Each structure stands twice: as structure tokens, then as C-alpha cells.
Amino acid sequence: MKRKFKEYILVTLKGMGMGAADVVPGVSGGTIAFITGIYEELIHSIKSIDARAVRLFFTGRWRDFWKHVNGNFLLALFAGIFISVGSLAKVLEVVLERYPVMIWSFFFGLILASSYVVSKRIKKWDFNRAVALAVGIGIAFYITSVTPAETTGAWWFVIFSGMLASCAMILPGISGSFILLLLGKYVMALNAVNTVDVAFLLLLGAGAVIGLISFSNLLSWLLKKYHDSTIALLAGFMIGSLNKIWPWKETLETVVVDGHVKPLVEKNILPDPGNPGSFFWLALLMAAAGILLTFAIELLASRSARKNEKKQV
Numbered sequence: 001m002k003r004k005f006k007e008y009i010l011v012t013l014k015g016m017g018m019g020a021a022d023v024v025p026g027v028s029g030g031t032i033a034f035i036t037g038i039y040e041e042l043i044h045s046i047k048s049i050d051a052r053a054v055r056l057f058f059t060g061r062w063r064d065f066w067k068h069v070n071g072n073f074l075l076a077l078f079a080g081i082f083i084s085v086g087s088l089a090k091v092l093e094v095v096l097e098r099y100p101v102m103i104w105s106f107f108f109g110l111i112l113a114s115s116y117v118v119s120k121r122i123k124k125w126d127f128n129r130a131v132a133l134a135v136g137i138g139i140a141f142y143i144t145s146v147t148p149a150e151t152t153g154a155w156w157f158v159i160f161s162g163m164l165a166s167c168a169m170i171l172p173g174i175s176g177s178f179i180l181l182l183l184g185k186y187v188m189a190l191n192a193v194n195t196v197d198v199a200f201l202l203l204l205g206a207g208a209v210i211g212l213i214s215f216s217n218l219l220s221w222l223l224k225k226y227h228d229s230t231i232a233l234l235a236g237f238m239i240g241s242l243n244k245i246w247p248w249k250e251t252l253e254t255v256v257v258d259g260h261v262k263p264l265v266e267k268n269i270l271p272d273p274g275n276p277g278s279f280f281w282l283a284l285l286m287a288a289a290g291i292l293l294t295f296a297i298e299l300l301a302s303r304s305a306r307k308n309e310k311k312q313v
Contacts, residue, residue, distance in 0.1 A: 003072070003073075008072060008073075008076040009076075011038065011073060011076040011077050011080070012076045012077070012079055012080035012083075013080060014032065014033070014036040014038055014077065014080065015076065015077040015078060015079060015080020015081045015083075015084070016080040016081070016083055016084040017029075017032040017036065017080075017084070018030075018032045018033055018077070018080070018081050018084070019080060019081035019082065019083070019084025019085045020084045020085075022081075022085075022169055022176050022177060023084075023085060023177055028168065028169065028171060028176070028241070029081070029169050029170070029176070030168075030169060030170045030171050030234075031110075031111055031114060031238060031241075033170070034114060034118055034234070034238075035110070035114045035117070035294055035297055035298075036297060037297075038077070040223060041070070041073065042077065042170065043170065043216050043219045043220050043223065044070075044216075044220055045069060045070040045073055045074050046074075046170075046212055046213060046216035047213075047216045047217050047219075047220040048068055048069045048070060049069050049213055050217075052068065053065055053068050053069050056068060100247070101247045101248065101278070101279045101282075101283050102247075102279060102282055102283060102286045103286075104245055104246070104247040105247045105282075105283035105284070105286040105287045105290070106286040106287065106289055106290040107245050107290065108242060108245045108246065108247060108287050108290065109286065109287030109288060109289065109290025109291040109294075110290035110291070110293065110294055111238055111241065111242060111245060111290075112239075112242060112287075112290075112291065113290065113291040113294035113295060114238060114294050115235050115238040115239045117294060117295070117298045118231060118234065118235045118238065119133075119231070119232070119235045121228075121231050122228045122231050122232055122235075123228060124228070128229055129228055129229050129232040130232070132229040132230070132232040132233040132236065133232040133233070133235060133236040133239075134236065135233060135236060136232065136233040136234065136235065136236020136237045136238075136239070136240060137236040137237075137239050137240040138236075138240065139236075139237065139240065140236065140237045140238070140239070140240025140241045140243070141240040141241075141243050142240075143178075143179075143182070143240075144178070144240070144241055144243045144244035145243060146182055151183055151184040151185070153188070155203055157183075158185065158200060158203040158204055158207065159203050159204070159206055159207035159210070160207060161179075161180060161183045161185045161204065161207060162203065162204040162205065162206065162207025162208040162210075162211065163207040163208070163210050163211030163214075164179050164183065164211065165177070165179045165180050165183075165185075165204075165207075165208060165211070166207070166208035166209070166210075166211035166212040166215070167179075167211045167212070167215040169208075169212070170212065170215065170216065170219070171234070171237055177189075178244065185204075188200065189204060192204070243268070246268040247271075247283050248268065248269050248270065248271045248278060248283075249263070249266040249267065249268055249269060250266065250267050250269050251263040251265075251266050252265040252266060252267060253265035271283070
């Protein structure tokens with residue numbers, strides 16, 4: 001897809017949104033890709049990194065290679081992700097630590113509205129698609145309810161963790177960092193970034209690349225063969241993940257990361273509107289802001305798509 005320079009800047013901004021989301025356990029970068037209308041292009045672009053791409057690269061046909069893998073799009077997107085991980089994500093973590101109820105409320109509204117927007121892409125509902133939606137909800141709810149495990153630190157398990165986390169990164173509703181948390185590698189990954197543990201990061205990165213390329217091929221095939229059922233499944237993932245994003249929680253277990261105590265195991269609780277500490281009305285306002293932002297993005301995306309269609313005609 002040909003784009004103007006300012007459109008690639010917009011892709012980079014979308015990548016920054018994905019990067020910020022993926023750092024926080026509970027929010028998926030795939031959800032942001034879905035909301036901003038680049039999800040299917042992302043999947044197909046990653047899928048194109050195949051045997052032909054390798055052959056083009058190593059035979060010196062770099063222009064053909066770049067075009068084959070949709071290089072401009074991937075470069076702009078991943079530049080945004082890396083910028084965000086190195087800067088905005090740090091700010092987001094601090095804000096999330098100080099104002100958790102308001103931030104989670106915003107994400108809750110964002111993802112609740114996004115699941116509705118995504119479900120609108122299904123042209124016709126039937127039994128199979130309803131089952132796919134239910135399965136997605138069930139899987140995401142179960143995953144977000146599991147207690148983090150104590151796991152081995154062996155090199156092969158670090159690679160395996162990277163593979164699963166990268167798969168979750170492109171699944172709407174399931175956060176890659178939350179998968180690392182479940183596998184007992186989230187704290188290790190944060191420490192590795194802070195201490196520049198090259199060996200650990202290389203193993204984790206290798207697993208992420210393997211998982212990203214292989215899983216994108218599966219998703220691309222599913223979207224091609226069973227588009228509406230796959231969209232229903234992904235919408236289900238988003239709805240089921242709301243269990244993790246529920247703003248009001250009680251901490252059952254904690255973990256120390258860089259001298260800071262962070263929640264490890266939590267359970268959802270009902271808010272008390274009469275208790276100022278629950279920030280109930282502010283939370284409702286933030287959730288409404290998330291919902292309105294989602295619909296605004298959807299409206300802008302629809303207008304942009306209609307303009308492109310008119311230009312092509």
C-alpha cells in the first residue's frame with residue numbers, strides 16, 4: 001500500500017500506542033492495532049517475511065525485498081513501538097502506579113467499545129461465529145485469571161516465553177507482558193532491560209521473532225479462509241480480557257521490582273460509590289473518555305477509507 005510521508009508519521013504514532021500498551025500487563029498492542037485499523041495489514045506484512053523474502057535479501061535484490069515485506073510500513077510501525085517502549089511506556093507505568101483506577105477505567109472503556117467496533121466487521125452472525133466469540137471470551141477470561149507460575153530459567157524456556165509473548169502481542173485482548181507475568185518471566189525481562197542483560201534479551205528476542213513470524217502466518221491463513229469467525233474469536237479475546245482490566249482490585253500477592261512493590265496476584269472487587277478512595281465517578285468519566293475516543297478513531301478511519309475508495313474510482 002502506497003502512502004504519503006505524513007501517513008507514515010501516523011503509522012509511527014499508532015506503533016507508539018501499540019508499544020505503550022504492550023508494556024503494561026493487561027493491555028494488548030494487538031488491540032491498539034485493531035482500533036486504529038492496521039491489524040490485518042500488520043499480520044500480512046509480518047507473514048510476508050518468508051523464504052522468498054530471505055532469497056531476495058541474500059541475492060542482493062533489496063528493493064524487491066523491501067517491497068515484498070511492506071518495509072516502509074513495518075519500519076514506521078516498529079520505530080513507533082521502540083520509541084514508546086523507551087520513553088512513553090515509562091511515563092505510562094508511573095501514571096498507572098499513581099492513578100491505577102482512572103487509567104484502568106480508561107482502558108476498560110477503550111477495549112469495551114473496541115470489541116463492539118471489531119464485531120461490526122462481521123457481515124453476518126451465525127452459530128459458528130457465535131461459538132467463536134464465546135470461545136474467545138472463555139480463553140481470555142481463563143488466561144487472565146490464572147495465577148503466575150514459578151518456572152525454570154533455562155535458555156530454552158526463555159525462548160519459549162518470548163514466542164508465546166510475541167503471539168499474545170498481536171492478539172487483541174491478551175497482553176504479551178501479561179503472558180510473561182504468567183510464565184514467571186516478566187520481572188526477569190524488566191530487570192534484563194534495566195541491567196542490559198544481553199544474553200537474556202537475545203534469547204527472549206529470538207523467541208519473539210520466531211513466534212511473531214510463525215503465528216502471523218496462522219492468523220493470516222485464518223483471516224483469509226475464515227475471516228468472520230476469526231474476527232469473532234478476536235473480539236471474544238477482547239471481551240474476555242476485560243476481567244484483567246477491571247479497575248477495582250484487591251492485591252493478594254506482591255513482588256518487588258527495582259525496589260518498588262508491585263501487585264502480582266489480584267482479585268476483582270465491586271466499587272463503593274460512597275467511598276472517595278474508589279474514585280467511582282472519575283472512573284466512569286475516564287471509561288466514557290475511552291469509549292468516545294474509540295468511536296472517534298473509528299469515525300475518522302471510516303471517513304479516510306471512503307476518501308481512498310473515491311480516489312481509486
